[in-house]
Amino acid sequence: MTATAAPTVLVASIGEMVFSSSPDSSLVAYGLGSCVALAAWDPSSRVGGLAHFMLPSGPSNGSGPVKFIDGGLDNFLKALEARGAAPNRIILKAAGAASMLAIGGGLAIGTRNAEMMQTGLAERGLRLTAGALGGTAGRTVQLEVGDGRFIVKSLSTITEL
Amino acid sequence: MRGSRNHSPRKRHPVTTLALSDAGETIVATTFSRAMKRAGEALGSMSGQAIEVRTPMLRRCSAADVVAMAGGAEAVVAAVYVGVKGSLQGHALLLLSPTDAHRLAQILLTGLLGPGELPVAAPTDPLIFDELELSAVQEAGNVTISAFLNELGMHLHQPVQPTPPQVVIEMAGAILDGVLMDLMSTVDQVLAARTTFTEGGREIDGTLLVLPRPDSLPVLLDALGAIGI
Numbered sequence: 001m002t003a004t005a006a007p008t009v010l011v012a013s014i015g016e017m018v019f020s021s022s023p024d025s026s027l028v029a030y031g032l033g034s035c036v037a038l039a040a041w042d043p044s045s046r047v048g049g050l051a052h053f054m055l056p057s058g059p060s061n062g063s064g065p066v067k068f069i070d071g072g073l074d075n076f077l078k079a080l081e082a083r084g085a086a087p088n089r090i091i092l093k094a095a096g097a098a099s100m101l102a103i104g105g106g107l108a109i110g111t112r113n114a115e116m117m118q119t120g121l122a123e124r125g126l127r128l129t130a131g132a133l134g135g136t137a138g139r140t141v142q143l144e145v146g147d148g149r150f151i152v153k154s155l156s157t158i159t160e161l
Numbered sequence: 162m163r164g165s166r167n168h169s170p171r172k173r174h175p176v177t178t179l180a181l182s183d184a185g186e187t188i189v190a191t192t193f194s195r196a197m198k199r200a201g202e203a204l205g206s207m208s209g210q211a212i213e214v215r216t217p218m219l220r221r222c223s224a225a226d227v228v229a230m231a232g233g234a235e236a237v238v239a240a241v242y243v244g245v246k247g248s249l250q251g252h253a254l255l256l257l258s259p260t261d262a263h264r265l266a267q268i269l270l271t272g273l274l275g276p277g278e279l280p281v282a283a284p285t286d287p288l289i290f291d292e293l294e295l296s297a298v299q300e301a302g303n304v305t306i307s308a309f310l311n312e313l314g315m316h317l318h319q320p321v322q323p324t325p326p327q328v329v330i331e332m333a334g335a336i337l338d339g340v341l342m343d344l345m346s347t348v349d350q351v352l353a354a355r356t357t358f359t360e361g362g363r364e365i366d367g368t369l370l371v372l373p374r375p376d377s378l379p380v381l382l383d384a385l386g387a388i389g390i
Binding site for chain 1: 224225228233234235236237242244252288327329330331332333334335336337338339340341342343345346347
């Protein structure tokens with residue numbers, strides 16, 4: 001009789017990134033509001049990564065390698081490459097950047113996060129193949145490393161991107 | 162390759178910490194404790210129920226810690242958010258489970274309209290609130306948080322003003338995202354105060370979360386005599 005390993009769930013908390021190439025693993029970011037989760041999956045090497053970005057830009061990355069989108073994108077992409085994912089093959093999908101509370105004035109931080117994500121990827125010659133960005137609903141996202149499915153759940157819907 | 166988690170940035174940066182001594186923290190905690198008890202009394206007075214206020218907790222927290230204090234990123238809560246303006250700036254939230262928020266709304270509306278005139282039917286889906294219930298929950302949050310801020314303002318000898326309350330039913334992590342972004346653009350830790358309210362031992366378990374902006378903490382510490390000790 002062969003023992004079967006339990007599926008692995010790796011959680012990316014705020015400012016963290018997680019990676020796996022185990023086909024039975026899921027990479028998850030729970031309860032995204034204005035934050036943005038960026039999922040990357042290489043269909044050839046079957047390496048997946050998920051980064052939970054908090055802010056568009058900032059002075060340092062003190063508590064996490066992907067706290068800020070502007071400095072954190074390179075950290076995420078290089079860590080993916082180091083694990084065998086090729087930049088020209090990776091499929092990128094993102095979710096989050098919602099605005100649910102009116103805090104302060106000016107452009108909602110969710111909107112700025114979405115814009116910075118699109119701009120930052122374009123500057124690196126990359127683009128999102130799918131995204132669920134903006135709106136007013138919170139989201140939990142899940143990247144299935146075995147087949148690259150990116151599942152976005154809100155309180156009322158479950159969508160596969 | 163096995164699953165892996167990467168906590169370490171390639172280039173290390175110093176983590177900003179709050180400069181607050183243990184003695185200073187005790188002074189702030191005592192003041193927040195009084196204000197949170199006053200908030201519990203206001204909620205009890207409004208609902209006509211005896212509200213027990215558990216011993217408040219004051220901690221220096223990471224973003225993940227704050228989310229954990231609210232029950233976890235995916236925990237669905239009914240939240241009343243109030244921004245804090247004036248001499249002390251920051252954010253305050255009253256968090257209730259959806260079931261407890263319905264229960265609180267029923268208690269408040271029954272007290273207001275009388276037991277035979279309650280227009281709100283028992284919900285089949287705890288996440289669905291009608292306008293009247295949302296209004297009741299929002300007002301409960303407003304009264305609770307305002308009582309906290311009034312008490313705090315008395316200790317600071319300066320006005321602390323609430324913004325209009327907002328009520329939202331969502332995942333706790335999603336609600337707190339915007340608050341944490343406002344607080345943590347330049348720091349990696351925030352000072353968070355939390356207490357829980359209990360009515361009758363079970364029916365209403367609420368959490369009051371207060372998060373001062375790091376750049377206005379000197380005002381708070383100075384007014385309370387908590388600097389340089």
